[in-house]
Amino acid sequence: MGDPAGIGPEVIAKALAGREVQRLCLPLVIGSVSVMERTVKKLGLKLAVVPVQGHDPVPPKGNAVAVLDPMEKPLKKFALGIAAAETGAASVEFIKKAVHLAEIGCIDGIVTAPINKEAINMAGCHYPGHTELLADLTRAKESGMMIVGGPLRIMFVTTHVAIKDLSKLLTQAKIEKAIRLAHRALTDLYGIKKPRIGVAALNPHAGEHGLFGNEEARVILPAARAAQAQGIMASDPQPADTLFGKAVKGQYDGIVAMYHDQGLIPLKLVAFGTCVNLTVGLPIIRTSVDHGTAFDIVGKGVADPGSLVEAMTLAARIAQNRAMARVK
Structure with missing residues (x-):
C-alpha cells in the first residue's frame, strides 16, 4: 500500500477496478483494511474489500479486493497528506510482510506504492528509500534501480546526489556494478540473450578528449572495458545527447546513466506517467x-493509476517468464 497518508490507496483502488489488472494477475493488497474501505467508498468504486488472514487463499477475480493487514493493532486515525511516524511505521510493516510472503513463495512478486522517506525516518527506519530497505531485508549482495518506460530501460550509477558531487562519487567500481546489474536485468528479467548496453558519458561530447572533463578516460571507459572483458556487450562512453535517441531506435537494449536527471529527463519525455521502477539484484520480483x-493531491480523487498498472504488468510478465523458464 505504501504510505496510507499518500495516494497509494487511491491508485491501488483505481487500478484494481480496471479490467486490465484483473486479466493480469490475482492481486493481494498488503495494507490497512480500513484505509482501503474508506478509499473505495470515497471513490464510489464497485469493489468489495475482503480481509484475509495469514496464508488464506485470495478470493477469485471480480469485484473482490483481498487485503492482508500485518499490523498487530489497526492503524489509528491519521491526517491525509502529512508525514507522520505512525503511517511511516505502517508502510514499513507492509513492506516487511510482502518480502516475507515473497521469500516463502506465497506470492510471485511485489509491486510497491510510494512510501514517504520523511515518514519512515520519523518512525526510526533510516533508509533513503525502498531499494535500500529491500536489499537489507532480502540480504541481497548487490542491487540497483532500473527505471523503464516506453522503449527505454535505464540503470543508474548514482541517484539522489548533488550535481557538484558527481565527479568524486563516480568510481570505476560503481560504474562496473551498474553495467553488471543492467546486464543481469536484461538477461534474467527480460530474457534477452546478448543485450546491448549503451554507457552514457558524463560530460558534453564524452569529454572531447579531456577538454570538458576527464571522467570518461579516468573511470567510465575503464569500467566499460572491464565489462567488455567479461563478455558484456557494453559500449564505450557515448555522448548522452545522442545515446538516448539511439536506444529509442532500438540500437541498445538498455542504458547506464551516470546520474538521476541524465536518465530521467529523456525517459519521462517518452513515457511520462507510465514509467516503472524495477529493483535489480533481489532474490524476489519487485x-x-x-x-x-503526492501529498498535495491526496483525497482529491485525481491521482493517475497509470504507473501502478504498468508496474503490475511488468511484475506479472517477469513472474510468467520465470515460471516458463522453470518448466523448460
Missing part, C-alpha cells in the same frame, strides 16, 4: 510506481 506520495 516493481514500483515511479512517483511519490
